[in-house]
Amino acid sequence: MAGGASLVIVKRLFDFFASVRLTVGVLLSLAVTSIIGTVIPQNEAPANYVRAFGLQGYRLLEALDLVDMYHAWWFQLLLLLLVLNIVVCSVERLRATWPIIFARKPRYRLERFEKSAIQAELSADVPPEALRQAVQSVLGRRFKRLATLPAADGREAVCAERWRLSRLGVYVVHLSVVLLVAGAMIGGLFGFEGYVNIPEGDATDTVVLRDGSGTRRLPFAIRCNDFSLSFYPNGAPKEYRSSLSLLRGGRVIHEKEIIVNDPLRFEGINIFQSSYGKLPPPLPAEGAGPPERLAVHVLSNHSGRTYHQEGAIGDQLDLPEGLGTLRLDAYRPAAEFMGQPLGPAVEATLVHPGQEPIKLTLPLRFAAFDKMRRGRVAIAVASAVPMPERYYTGLQVTRDPGVRVVYVAFAVMIIGCLVTFFMSHQQLCVVVRPRRRGSAVAVYGVTNRNKMAMHRQVELLARRIVAAAGQTARA
Amino acid sequence: MTSSLLLSVTTFIYGLAAVLYIAGWVFRRPLAARLGTWSVWAAVAGNAAGFILRWIESYRMGIGHAPLSNLYESLVFFAWTIGVSHLVIEHRYRNRVIGAFTLPLAFLAMAYASLSPYVSDRIQPLIPALKSNWLIAHVITCFIGYAAFAVGFGLSIMYLLSKIAAAADGRSGQRRAADVLVLQFFLVGLGLILFRFILGWPFGAGLAGAVAMAAVVDLAAWLLGRQQRVRDELFTRFPEPSLMDLLTHQTVMFGFVFLSAGIITGAIWANSAWGRYWGWDPKETWSLITWFVYATLLHARLMRGWQGRRIAYLSILGFIAVLFTYFGVNLLPGLHSYGAMAQQLR
Numbered sequence: 165m166a167g168g169a170s171l172v173i174v175k176r177l178f179d180f181f182a183s184v185r186l187t188v189g190v191l192l193s194l195a196v197t198s199i200i201g202t203v204i205p206q207n208e209a210p211a212n213y214v215r216a217f218g219l220q221g222y223r224l225l226e227a228l229d230l231v232d233m234y235h236a237w238w239f240q241l242l243l244l245l246l247v248l249n250i251v252v253c254s255v256e257r258l259r260a261t262w263p264i265i266f267a268r269k270p271r272y273r274l275e276r277f278e279k280s281a282i283q284a285e286l287s288a289d290v291p292p293e294a295l296r297q298a299v300q301s302v303l304g305r306r307f308k309r310l311a312t313l314p315a316a317d318g319r320e321a322v323c324a325e326r327w328r329l330s331r332l333g334v335y336v337v338h339l340s341v342v343l344l345v346a347g348a349m350i351g352g353l354f355g356f357e358g359y360v361n362i363p364e365g366d367a368t369d370t371v372v373l374r375d376g377s378g379t380r381r382l383p384f385a386i387r388c389n390d391f392s393l394s395f396y397p398n399g400a401p402k403e404y405r406s407s408l409s410l411l412r413g414g415r416v417i418h419e420k421e422i423i424v425n426d427p428l429r430f431e432g433i434n435i436f437q438s439s440y441g442k443l444p445p446p447l448p449a450e451g452a453g454p455p456e457r458l459a460v461h462v463l464s465n466h467s468g469r470t471y472h473q474e475g476a477i478g479d480q481l482d483l484p485e486g487l488g489t490l491r492l493d494a495y496r497p498a499a500e501f502m503g504q505p506l507g508p509a510v511e512a513t514l515v516h517p518g519q520e521p522i523k524l525t526l527p528l529r530f531a532a533f534d535k536m537r538r539g540r541v542a543i544a545v546a547s548a549v550p551m552p553e554r555y556y557t558g559l560q561v562t563r564d565p566g567v568r569v570v571y572v573a574f575a576v577m578i579i580g581c582l583v584t585f586f587m588s589h590q591q592l593c594v595v596v597r598p599r600r601r602g603s604a605v606a607v608y609g610v611t612n613r614n615k616m617a618m619h620r621q622v623e624l625l626a627r628r629i630v631a632a633a634g635q636t637a638r639a
Numbered sequence: 640m641t642s643s644l645l646l647s648v649t650t651f652i653y654g655l656a657a658v659l660y661i662a663g664w665v666f667r668r669p670l671a672a673r674l675g676t677w678s679v680w681a682a683v684a685g686n687a688a689g690f691i692l693r694w695i696e697s698y699r700m701g702i703g704h705a706p707l708s709n710l711y712e713s714l715v716f717f718a719w720t721i722g723v724s725h726l727v728i729e730h731r732y733r734n735r736v737i738g739a740f741t742l743p744l745a746f747l748a749m750a751y752a753s754l755s756p757y758v759s760d761r762i763q764p765l766i767p768a769l770k771s772n773w774l775i776a777h778v779i780t781c782f783i784g785y786a787a788f789a790v791g792f793g794l795s796i797m798y799l800l801s802k803i804a805a806a807a808d809g810r811s812g813q814r815r816a817a818d819v820l821v822l823q824f825f826l827v828g829l830g831l832i833l834f835r836f837i838l839g840w841p842f843g844a845g846l847a848g849a850v851a852m853a854a855v856v857d858l859a860a861w862l863l864g865r866q867q868r869v870r871d872e873l874f875t876r877f878p879e880p881s882l883m884d885l886l887t888h889q890t891v892m893f894g895f896v897f898l899s900a901g902i903i904t905g906a907i908w909a910n911s912a913w914g915r916y917w918g919w920d921p922k923e924t925w926s927l928i929t930w931f932v933y934a935t936l937l938h939a940r941l942m943r944g945w946q947g948r949r950i951a952y953l954s955i956l957g958f959i960a961v962l963f964t965y966f967g968v969n970l971l972p973g974l975h976s977y978g979a980m981a982q983q984l985r
């Protein structure tokens with residue numbers, strides 16, 4: 165008894181997973197839940213959510229996994245349910261249709277044809293024998309194999325079929341969905357997705373992972389030899405181009421210039437142009453000697469104007485607007501201000517006419533530093549030798565061994581859909597009957613889909629047969 | 640003549656065709672409907688000429704590319720695919736009433752492109768991300784799919800109308816109410832698209848205009864439908880309900896193949912441009928939602944009782960998803976705060 169009961173449960177479960185009702189439910193649920201992730205932006209920084217939804221709101225979103233919902237367990241469960249549904253359903257159906265699809269010989273049943281709604285009958289002014297010949301020649305031209313069945317009254321029916329294998333199309337489509345999910349899983353398990361910014365001339369072998377799980381070493385270093393960008397006359401970007409070299413043990417093992425839509429692929433790792441940026445102007449390193457020439461920017465608080473001058477350590481500059489003089493006294497590679505390191509700086513003496521000299525520290529890295537003094541002028545110094553502009557290239561670096569599976573799934577899906585939607589398993593049966601004057605031909609059709617097209621075909625075939633019979637009778 | 644001018648003229652020919660078809664249907668003037676067919680031919684030809692001319696113009700400007708790179712160009716192509724699909728169906732099933740329901744969509748697409756203050760018809764050079772043959776394949780396949788869904792949508796509306804008319808004196812009051820409600824929603828939605836997005840009215844005025852438009856259509860429908868005789872005559876020219884149902888299914892199948900191909904080519908393009916074939920961004924996700932809805936339709940048809948009205952509902956729902964994928968995604972809220980230095984290359 166217990167065994168019987170559990171069998172019933174297993175059977176129920178099986179039926180549940182095999183049902184199209186479940187499919188409709190799961191597909192609609194996927195459609196509806198997917199909307200959530202398009203309304204609530206995904207994978208943003210927590211601060212952004214708190215700003216938009218408040219702290220309580222953010223906690224709730226977080227608890228329901230709505231900030232990364234496409235990777236949430238419940239969304240993945242829905243996908244799993246879909247796959248389970250497809251597999252169980254397809255296996256069950258395939259078990260039933262397998263004998264039909266792979267029968268050695270097609271099986272035709274006359275009653276089935278005669279009950280079919282797809283039929284056409286035409287009479288002709290020719291003897292039955294002429295029609296029978298026409299049937300053979302017209303069908304023979306269109307079908308590979310003709311079968312003859314005995315029909316009532318000692319007559320016979322000629323049967324033919326085509327595209328039986330198209331019944332497999334649906335299973336091919338379903339297989340493609342399973343493959344797609346499998347490919348995505350392979351990518352998720354064995355692949356990675358990272359990014360790295362590399363200044364021109366620099367090399368690195370470490371990328372930052374997008375999922376926030378840290379960094380990853382690559383089996384080679386990427387060197388950005390050069391980054392260039394060009395614009396159209398209207399200012400829109402035209403091309404971003406990075407010249408990359410891959411290095412291993414100090415040797416270049418591969419080189420390529422990449423642009424958007426033309427990535428570098430090497431040993432399963434793909435490198436894409438994904439962003440770029442300008443580097444802040446390079447600064448003198450701590451401990452380096454003083455720059456030979458200094459650019460001095462003087463902001464007059466009275467007039468609001470800024471004046472640009474140049475000088476070297478030891479020089480004394482006349483300030484504009486009669487504001488006095490500035491002497492560049494010394495260079496300090498590592499200056500300090502109230503115990504805080506300021507980096508390289510210039511010490512200077514400012515003398516406004518008729519006032520006490522003021523000692524200034526002017527750090528090269530912080531142009532706004534002297535504004536804090538709130539004096540009559542604010543002075544900034546920098547190296548006067550203009551450094552060339554330097555860019556960094558932003559690269560997306562990925563590895564996804566699942567992509568091949570996904571692409572195969574893509575091809576399989578399209579082929580499967582085309583076969584399923586535009587081909588059908590068509591069976592035909594033609595019976596010729598003598599009439600009091602002449603004879604008649606009846607064409608019956610049976611198909612698994614697209615009955616209207618088959619109806620048209622059956623009518624056309626009947627007309628062709630009569631026409632062909634007429635020709636042979638006249639000849 | 641510039642392509643923009645030619646396409647503006649084409650817009651009005653599409654409008655003329657829609658009016659002729661509707662007149663032919665409502666006033667039972669076969670001549671008007673026949674003129675409608677001629678207008679569609681003219682519009683489709685003008686549309687194609689405009690498309691090619693625009694292509695040539697882009698080469699003359701030294702930034703040559705297929706005109707499938709922005710909203711304006713995709714709308715122009717969309718209208719063309721609707722026009723062509725309509726001609727195919729009209730030719731195959733010898734029915735001109737369908738035009739009263741499909742041509743307005745082609746007209747709206749073109750009107751949106753030509754008249755909306757939000758859509759620029761300037762020929763722009765291709766930014767780096769758009770320089771891909773996969774992108775062209777993507778746009779073409781998507782819009783052929785959308786056009787098939789648009790025709791299926793028109794057929795579904797016709798199906799519901801004929802069911803409402805048939806039930807007018809029957810007992811199935813509840814169903815009829817549901818059908819009427821669905822149509823109201825859609826009328827208002829269509830009005831909102833027209834006033835808010837094409838004509839650029841403010842939201843409140845657009846909504847009011849949409850409700851008013853729905854009321855006018857309802858009043859006209861009520862006046863027309865008061866008499867049994869008129870009602871019968873209006874619907875005798877419709878294809879058989881079973882044929883409309885079948886055609887809806889077929890257009891959806893056709894659209895489904897192309898939508899699948901569209902999503903796939905889009906994924907391949909994304910993989911070559913950004914290094915990922917799927918990123919769950921709103922546009923991608925909405926195309927997948929659309930795909931799920933139509934997959935639901937295909938499977939629901941296999942269940943008992945899910946024919947006719949429910950399939951029509953799903954087909955309408957699917958087309959709403961199409962419209963949202965296409966226009967609505969830009970309206971979604973975003974928290975985006977891009978880094979100041981790094982510029983995304985999109």
Ligand code: HEM
Pocket residue numbers: 181182183184187246247249250251253254257334337338341581584892934937938941
């Ligand atoms: C995203 C997932 C799926 C896709 C893309 C898909 C696709 C398709 C397509 C294109 C068809 C042909 C439709 C037609 O004949 O009009 C089909 C038929 C079918 N599908 Fe699916 N399907 C999916 C999931 C499922 C699932 C989970 C089941 C499980 C019950 C299922 C069961 C069936 C059945 C029973 C048929 C009809 C087969 C026949 O005509 O003999 N499908 N599917």
